[in-house]
Amino acid sequence: xxxxxxxxxxxxxxxxxxxxxxxxxxxxxxxxxxxxxxxxxxxxxxxxxxxxxxxxxxxxxxxxxxxxxxxxxxxxxxxxxxxxxxxxxxxxxxxxxxxxxxxxxxxxxxxxxx
Amino acid sequence: xxxxxxxxxxxxxxxxxxxxxxxxxxxxxxxxxxxxxxxxxxxxxxxxxxxxxxxxxxxxxxxxxxxxxxxxxxxxxxxxxxxxxxxxxxxxxxxxxxxxxxxxxxxxxxx
Numbered sequence: 001x002x003x004x005x006x007x008x009x010x011x012x013x014x015x016x017x018x019x020x021x022x023x024x025x026x027x028x029x030x031x032x033x034x035x036x037x038x039x040x041x042x043x044x045x046x047x048x049x050x051x052x053x054x055x056x057x058x059x060x061x062x063x064x065x066x067x068x069x070x071x072x073x074x075x076x077x078x079x080x081x082x083x084x085x086x087x088x089x090x091x092x093x094x095x096x097x098x099x100x101x102x103x104x105x106x107x108x109x110x111x112x113x114x
Numbered sequence: 115x116x117x118x119x120x121x122x123x124x125x126x127x128x129x130x131x132x133x134x135x136x137x138x139x140x141x142x143x144x145x146x147x148x149x150x151x152x153x154x155x156x157x158x159x160x161x162x163x164x165x166x167x168x169x170x171x172x173x174x175x176x177x178x179x180x181x182x183x184x185x186x187x188x189x190x191x192x193x194x195x196x197x198x199x200x201x202x203x204x205x206x207x208x209x210x211x212x213x214x215x216x217x218x219x220x221x222x223x224x225x
Contacts, residue, residue, distance in 0.1 A: 031211065041200060041218050043158065048211040055211040090157060097211045100146065100165065105157040 003027050004106035006091050012112045013081055021076045021109045023091030031055075032074035033092040033103065034066060043090070049074055050097070081113045118205050120216035128224050133190040135219050137203030140184070147179055147186045148204040148213065151197075158202055161188070193223045 004025045013019050025032065034046040048056035052068040063079045074091060091106040117140045127133045137147075146165040150158035164170045164177040164186065176189040186205075190197055200218040 033211075041152075043202060043215040043218075045212050045214070050211065058212070100163060102148075102160050102163065103213060105159070107157050 006106040006109050018079045023074045025093040029093040029095045031094045035090040037088045086113045118216035120219050123220040126222045133193045135188040135201050137186045139205045144205045146206040149188045150202040152200045195223045198223050
């Protein structure tokens with residue numbers, strides 16, 4: 001069983017389109033995250049949710065709208081896609097956020113905007 | 115801006131040698147420090163974490179933390195070709211809900 005699963009794995013779309021990435025975790029964790037990894041492999045936090053509540057919004061453009069319908073799911077909707085949005089998006093989850101909290105990552109969604 | 119700095123590499127070591135990966139961070143309030151390994155095209159996976167000054171050993175891996183110097187390192191003993199990957203240093207950057215990552219160090223272990 002995959003602990004943190006994302007769909008789709010690959011996404012190719014045109015500029016201006018709207019797309020969604022779904023994430024589900026079956027670890028029973030209460031905290032979920034979205035990270036963006038650019039072409040230089042720099043992994044940067046976008047959002048953190050705890051028990052469906054937004055905790056961190058790391059100055060992400062409001063074209064990006066996360067939604068957490070329950071603790072096990074955190075989806076990412078992106079409006080009006082731009083070339084600069086091309087990256088690998090990783091969902092992650094953890095149990096709480098104490099000093100020894102380990103984040104488990106999904107397999108990533110490679111988004112290519114053309 | 116709270117930052118985590120790593121040498122981007124590539125760091126190349128022969129099989130069986132010790133690989134030393136270094137990381138510095140700017141936020142003195144950081145509490146915990148993580149080393150992730152990422153193979154090409156794969157997701158990051160946790161190797162180990164440390165939050166007390168000193169050394170922490172797990173098999174062939176040793177993490178070292180010096181909070182006064184704001185420095186954390188990862189030593190890999192008896193390096194294997196399968197250790198070839200990008201190693202990401204991550205810091206609990208003042209908020210328990212946010213890990214701040216360095217840009218990673220690409221390690222190549224040559225047979």
